[in-house]
Amino acid sequence: MRPDILNPLFAEVTALKGIGPSLAKPLDRLGLARVVDVAFHMPSGWIDRVKRDELDVADAGRIVAITLTPREHRGSNGRGPTWVQAADAKGNHVSLVFFGGHPGWAKKLLPLGEARLVCGRLDTYGQELQIVHPEVSEPDSGAADEFRAREAIYPLSEGLTSRRLGQFALEAIARAPVLPEWIEPGLKAKREWPDWRDALARIHADPADKLARERLGYDEVFANQLAMTLVRADTRKRRGRALNGDGRLRYALRLPYDLTGAQARTVREIEGDLAQEAPMLRLLQGDVGSGKTLVAAMALLIAVEAGAQGALLAPTEILARQHYETLRKTLGGLPINIAVLTGRDKGRAREATLMGLAAGEIDILIGTHAIFQEAVVYKDLALVVVDEQHRFGVAQRLLLQEKGRAPHLLAMTATPIPRTLTLAQYGEMDVSRLDEMPPGRQPIETRVISEDRLDDVVNALGRHLADGGQAYWVCPLVEESEKSDVAAAEARAETLAARFGDRVGLVHGRMKPPEKDAVMAAFAAAQVGVLVATTVIEVGVDVPNATLIVIEHADRFGLAQLHQLRGRVGRGSGRSVCLLIRGSALSETSRARLALMRETNDGFRIAEEDLRLRGAGEMLGTRQSGEAAFRIATPDLLHDLLQCAQDDARLLIDRDGGLAGPRGQAARTLLYLFERDAGVALLRSG
Structure with missing residues (x-):
């Protein structure tokens, strides 16, 4: 259960003042459905304004806030621009230019002879100074405070301005509670990081605040690494069953080619994992065409040799059926029964598959996540292979383990993942890499x-x-x-x-x-x-x-x-x-x-470069997959903070009493704050 102290942050976004159904739509397009989403919607940049008492050509190219008095309106018939000649307190002149509006609107906004606070980019046009489409307010209206020296710029969707989002962020922060500290005190002092709530307020007020951004990025990375550490510790504690294959099926398998060195090495690693009682949790990374499916087939054969069942989970129906055909061809002639099950299978065919599974007549089942629905019962599921791992989150990985007696898990991905992200996304897993191509594969x-x-x-x-x-x-x-x-x-x-x-x-x-x-x-x-x-x-x-x-x-x-x-x-x-x-x-x-x-053609080199050019969430496709991407920790922060967060998470578990001690209780709140609570769920006792 989420701690009550976080409830104000997890309220719907409409709890913030001024947000009704019409504003909730553009916010929703940005993924801001709750107060916490607004608080964590980081500014992408900022505008610096300089307050001036008099106009100066040296300020050309800068955004200035200055009190001006309109002297003359020069309108058009509504098609061309409208000019307002204005002067500062010393009598220096500037043209305020408006395009596309009705000339009457500029007259109303800037009545002749009445001082107005004007804010915009000062430019030169020929011999003149001008400001195009300035923001205008009355000097004593209180709006002057809006023209702050530094204003955050946010990623936006239609119907929103940065200033509006900034106001909503301030309200979200006002709802944020003061939380107990989860960072190890020595580390926090050494890095000179502010408290969590203070950092949140500082980053929205000044997006250039390096220490505030670092602190919030660290919180997110630490939550992630702690969840991974807990999942890993839990997996190691669970008692599954050792799968010792006798080799008869693999020996009978007649392949037209030898395994590559990388494939043979990976099969040995998997065989070693399966021989332990603690369930395997291994990620197999291999570039397109490096032969991951064959490694998966070998792992599944070890499970069948040991008298158990295996399942292969694919993200789409097309891929599931393709794996089915490939495995049927590769393992044809062996005395094993392979079946396929997707959401499309209905009626008698589906019933027959379900009965075969429950009776243990089906050795290997391939399918989409339909194979983990409640109605699907296995006689003895001992190994799960997940293809295209980045489409499944930690929570889904845990669900799979409910189906058997803590089955072994082999996850595969053809998206080469940089080492930094491997640790960030799959810190709880052992990693194997297929880093050579089978002979005969032509470079493209x-x-x-x-x-x-x-x-x-x-x-x-x-x-x-x-x-x-x-x-x-x-x-x-x-x-x-x-x-x-x-x-x-x-x-x-x-x-x-x-x-x-x-x-x-x-x-x-x-x-x-x-x-x-x-x-x-x-x-x-x-x-x-x-x-x-x-x-x-x-x-x-x-x-x-x-x-x-x-x-x-x-x-x-x-x-x-x-x-x-x-x-x-x-x-x-x-x-x-x-x-x-x-x-x-x-x-x-x-x-x-x-x-x-x-x-x-080297996918791993491309992945490292892609991380540098794009950023973590986009690269892994996590925006589509439902796996929580990093919202605050940019690739640079991730790179700098990951090892430190990993060490701190281990320190918390090994030295500071896990989630039971005072720092652990604070860290439990952190896991809920960043929705990495899959880790908490495992520690019923802690």
Whole structure:
């Protein structure tokens, strides 16, 4: 249960003064549904204002707050700009310029001869000084206080201003209680960090306050590392069962190739984990095509050899069915029973699968999270493999463990994760890396092409299809709007269909799963030559004959996502090509990203670079997955504070009495504050 002291912070956002249903909508678009969300909505920058008594050309380019008296109105008929000539106390003149408004409005705002406090950016225009669209208020109205020397700027959505958000943040802080200190006193003194509530007030008042930002970032990282440490300690304490496979199934498995050194090493690590009673908690990181599925198959065979059941959980139906086909092919000929279960399976087929599971007739079950619903009962589940781990949070990982007698867990991800983030996201897990490619995997040739040459690309696609090849065509990611994302894909599919007819297929996120599966199946069977898609193909579609991928507006994608998309090709023995179509106006960051993509196929190097260029939450896709991303701790802070937070969490558990001591009680509140309470749930006794 969340401590009562935090209740004012976890009230709905409408509890703040001035927020009704209409303002709650733009706040909701920013993910600010509760008071705590507003308090943790960090300023992204600030405006510095200088208060002046007289105008000075030396202030050009700065934002000034100054008392001026309007002397003359020069309006237009409503189409052009409106000018107001004004003077300071010494008689120096400035033009106040308004575009697009009715001239009567400027007259009302700035009546002739009446002093007004004016705030805006002072610029030179020819020989004149001018301020375009200034903020205006009466000098003694109290609004003068609004023009603070430094004002925070916030990430916004339509219908909100930074000043409004700043006011809501102040109200949220007023509701924030004084909380007992959870940071180790020596560390806090050494770093000169303020108290928690003080830091929160300081950061909203002055976004440049380094110590306040550091303190709040540390709180978030510490909460995360403490939760991980508790989960890990709990897992180590639990008694599952040792799985000692006798090797008979693995020996009978006839593979057409040898395991790579990295695969063999990882299988040995997993075998060692499974032989212990404490449940395995291992993360398997492997770049696209490094052979994670085969490692998972070996782990599942060890469980079956030991007389138990295994389950493989995939994030989407397409991927679940693909894993099912792959494992059936790989393990065909072995005396084991493999089944698949997704939300789409209904009626008798589903009943038969459920009965087979409960009776122990099914050895390995593959499916979406439907395989962990209440109705699904296993006779003896001892190993769970989770694919695309970053789509499942700590809470989901814990749910899986309720299904068997503390089953072993192997989590896999094809998103290479930088070492910093591995510790931050998966601190409770042991980590294996597949850092070499199976022989025969061709490096993918990557080229960057300007959008001006789109016709050449379409002609090249025509030649590729004529030679019996297949291709993906990925349409641009449009920020904040799946609709326009889909519209772009539909329009591209239409223009390509005009040229290539019914050899063009289309998939996007708003299609119903059966429709999507049908198009994917047609593509896999080579009935469709070009698959036009939004980013739904990012994870796990395997068509070896597709050796060309075209990514439109590649400069709009993050590096990790481009790398994932590129991994859709290069799955057969043929030479594969990835064409990155870029816009004409490129930022420095986009240029650096595309250059790196051309230069390397190494996912781990790309991931480190992506973290540097983008930030943690975006890179891991956590914004979509429901896993709490870091809201306050930027990648730089994460890098600086992670090891320190990890050490402090261990100190709390090992020296300071865990969650039972005084600092532990404060830390328990912290876990609830940052919603890392999965850790608390494990310590019923603490």
